[in-house]
Amino acid sequence: MTKFDDNTRNEALVKHDNGSEEMETTPPDFTFDEQHTEEEFLKFNRFVRNKFFHGKRSMVIVNVWYSLLNIFYIVILFFMNSMEIWILLGLFVCLQIYYNYKAIYAVDKNARKVYRQNKILAGIQMQLSFWKDHYKVKTNTGSDSIAYKNLFSIEETDTNFYLMFSKQQGQIVVKDKAPKGFTDFMRGVKQHYKL
Missing domain, CATH: 2.30.29 (PH-domain like)
Known part of the structure; x- marks a missing residue:
């Protein structure tokens, strides 16, 4: 484990004539090349969605809600066989499928589109x-x-x-x-x- 000293930044900070500051007077501890691929961008997008925007939790809550509604309509169908109940059941099943599609595949599709549209950063070597x-x-x-x-x-x-x-x-x-x-x-x- 590397020992950190709060004074390190002050020793490495250099002020230029134009007022900008640069911190490269000491050699870096690590240097390596990297290129961001579309797959890495998608991993990042999924991580952000799940960690900071509760993507998985939201999916579970909505799916439980839809499932409870579907069970409720199935129970009602046992007692009264009505065309309206069948239509509502079919509607909620379709909505659940559509929500899961949007939550999983459409988000990745949109992220791919964003990555491919960004001609400057897509695949840039750094x-x-x-x-x-x-x-x-x-x-x-x-x-x-x-x-x-x-x-x-x-x-x-x-x-x-x-x-x-x-x-x-x-x-x-x-x-x-x-x-x-x-x-x-x-x-x-x-x-x-x-x-």
Whole structure:
């Protein structure tokens, strides 16, 4: 585990004549190249939907509600065989199927569409460099340094880290593309900055 010192950022911070600040005077702890694929973008989209917008919980609640209504109409059908009840039962079954389609497949379809429409970032090659207090993303269109203390959260899955700027935006970091020791480093950052 990496030891973090709150004074590290001050020692690494450089002010330029134009007023901008840069934090690269010390060599990074980790540097590696990465390219975001459509599949990684979809994983990120699903994670955000489920973690921050309660996607799974919403699906369970709506499906339980539809199922209870369907059971109610089936019980009513035992006592009175009415065409209206059959129509309502069929309607609620169709609505349940449609809701599940929208909640699972249509959301992914829309995310694919967003990824493919973004010609600048779709499949862009980037270099990620990580220090104890910040990280830098460098692409052919420019570069940006982000201090960990400015992040909303750092989320970890089995395959990725998501450095979240907000509940909807974040940096995807694929664990398999990172060097050895990076996972422990990011866990240390998360713990140190309480993200």
